[in-house]
Amino acid sequence: MLQLAKKSKRDNITEQAAALFKERGYSAVSMNDIADKVGVKAASLYNHIKSKEDILQEICFRFAHEYVTQLNGIAQSEHPIPHKIAAIIDLHVTLGTQNAAAIIITNYEWKHLSEPYLSDFKAMRKSYEKTFMDIITEGVAKGVLKNINPTIVMFTVLSALRWIPFWYNDQRGMTIEDLKTNIKTLILKGLEIE
């Protein structure tokens, strides 16, 4: 899941740990829990990882980097503003449904990073929030988006999108395409008729 080819033991540890961190939260998961799930003794994990936080760092930065790269591509494109917002929604749905556990950790467990990683991560997060907000501000200025406070829009929409991997379940009888279409309608067109 985390890597398509040659899944190393380290990758396997990261993947099992991600599933546990998602369920119980980083702090409530012990190295023993991870080792049990991987099928070794806790001490053996240290042949593949440096520390418990090493795992968290790998997950948070790998997915934050992937997200930021794609978001920047959208921001710098020549598409109209509503199209850009639609693309950001699609990006969140794609990432959030393909690597649910890892995305949840990137979004909600990063606070357990220690310095200097914590500051680096917070700077990345703040930076992409600004990128998103600038798109909204531009849309309002150009008159293609309603005059809603851009800060409120940014946080409200990002909150909704970041939480997708928590509840989406392909057993629920909806496809990823359904998810993309419905969320775009909700956010761009609103719930109410007329």
Add this chain to the structure above:
Amino acid sequence: MLQLAKKSKRDNITEQAAALFKERGYSAVSMNDIADKVGVKAASLYNHIKSKEDILQEICFRFAHEYVTQLNGIAQSEHPIPHKIAAIIDLHVTLGTQNAAAIIITNYEWKHLSEPYLSDFKAMRKSYEKTFMDIITEGVAKGVLKNINPTIVMFTVLSALRWIPFWYNDQRGMTIEDLKTNIKTLILKGLEIE
């Protein structure tokens, strides 16, 4: 904050603990951390609380109960569907800005409850999600809401609303009234113009 009159020592412990749980997560906060913040030794806390989880239970159930009571009032009212959705948005804004730490814990730290509290809490949560979804389903059936998948609407809107206490900050130059108005426009009318 948690209670207006006669703030007992127990209430003070709960309030200080809530602030720590919000910042670091329930599992990463020790009884020593709470005691330090309250200004006593950890052992002394046990004169006022039964256990660490006792604090979590009090926070989760107090606010879940308050929320459910008010949500049921809205659901059973005779107002039109869009008005009910607006009232639910207002309810989240009011609760989320008045008791930010406690609401965050109720929304995101309840998974650390043990049985039978965990099952009780999950049942309450599922029940109010259904209440909200029934309102959306009725609105779609009556033709006053767009034909968007009610499950997707319910989770997307609730995710956005539950996260408000995480980012709202009255220093940001927006009032609670701004928050209510802007989020209602976003969700009911959508971002895009025409």
Add this chain to the structure above:
DNA sequence: CCTACCGATCGGTAGG
């Protein structure tokens, strides 16, 4: 990969 073990800290209790 394992066993054996480290010091530190955990939530909680006894007793005054």
Add this chain to the structure above:
DNA sequence: CCTACCGATCGGTAGG
């Protein structure tokens, strides 16, 4: 309210 202390568990290391 405190000091003193409990057994359990924590993340991590040594050494093979």
